Amino acid sequence: MTHVYNFSAGPAVLPREVLEQAAAEMLDWHGSGMSVMEMSHRGPEFISIYEDAVRNLRDLLGVPANYKILFLQGGGIGENAIVPLNLAGLSMAQPATVDFVRTGSWSTKSFQEAARYVQANLAAGPRAGEGYTSIPPQESWQLSKDAAYLHICTNETIDGVEFNFVPTVQGDTPIVADMSSHILSRRVDVSKYGVIFAGAQKNIGPAGLTIVIVREDLLGHALPICPSAFDWKIVADHDSMYNTPPTYGIYIAGLTFQWLQKQGGVAAMEQRNIEKARLLYDALDADDFYQNRVAPDCRSRMNIPFFLRDESLNDKFLAGAKARGLLQLKGHKSVGGMRASIYNAMPIEGVQALVDYLNEFAGR
Structure with missing residues (x-):
């Protein structure tokens, strides 16, 4: 099998070690005679998988004891509705006011979806006609006095803008972060x-x-219209087993958490990600053949969009990349250009291979 480097923004590359373990356990998990996909979510085998995943994630992120970790279906777009349905009850006024900072396509989607259930206040965003290339200075934000919460997307997958600070809020307004x-x-x-x-x-x-x-x-502030399967209080009270959770997804996540611990944890991964991002940004900034339009102090370490100076060469660039085993580099359809997503599972060798190709293509 030809080795490739997958730069997809998601679904994205997974650690090879995780995939190999999942393949080895596909038909028989730890002598149970069952695949994880066949297990009851309430059986002892899967409960042990679930409990290990929760414990390891809590350890990796240092999650305090007064926080619940929930596993749900729905994805990011689903949570754009589930969050306001769960937190709008924090406000005495209905509809509740919620503050949003728009820094890219995903925070914009969150703003638009929440507006169906709450009074969505645009606390900050780009000026008219500007693209998403930076985070508005916090002193310019127009926060509400009585907001139920403040919503931010701390890393914009499409636009490549990343928060490097935690916002300051008024009083005890909770911050909701799409990470x-x-x-x-x-x-x-x-x-x-x-x-x-x-x-x-x-x-x-x-x-x-x-x-x-x-x-x-x-917990416990959901609006009456919130479906019970997405009411965080109900889900928490049932340890994410109120309905059948995405069991195989939880299993793979648990293997990924174990892999991260073997790599030295989040702190070690952060240093690797800094190194990978610096390597790629340095190559893009070397001359004006390529262009990254995000302000340097807001550049994402995970999702790096870029454009060719001569965009008539886009198809040729992508064809040459594919021939090199460098896949999924086409930018999101809403912004065009290129995008390299270099998540935890992307080795530095993959980034170096992309840098070598960038240099070669520009030279030709």
């Missing part, structure tokens, strides 16, 4: 956030699994 595309790639002080959620298909496992980390005092 889908950089969770477990850098250290995070979970206690600074009320809720962290992430789709698994970037840095954790297969599509279909969503992880929610929620402070306990934020």
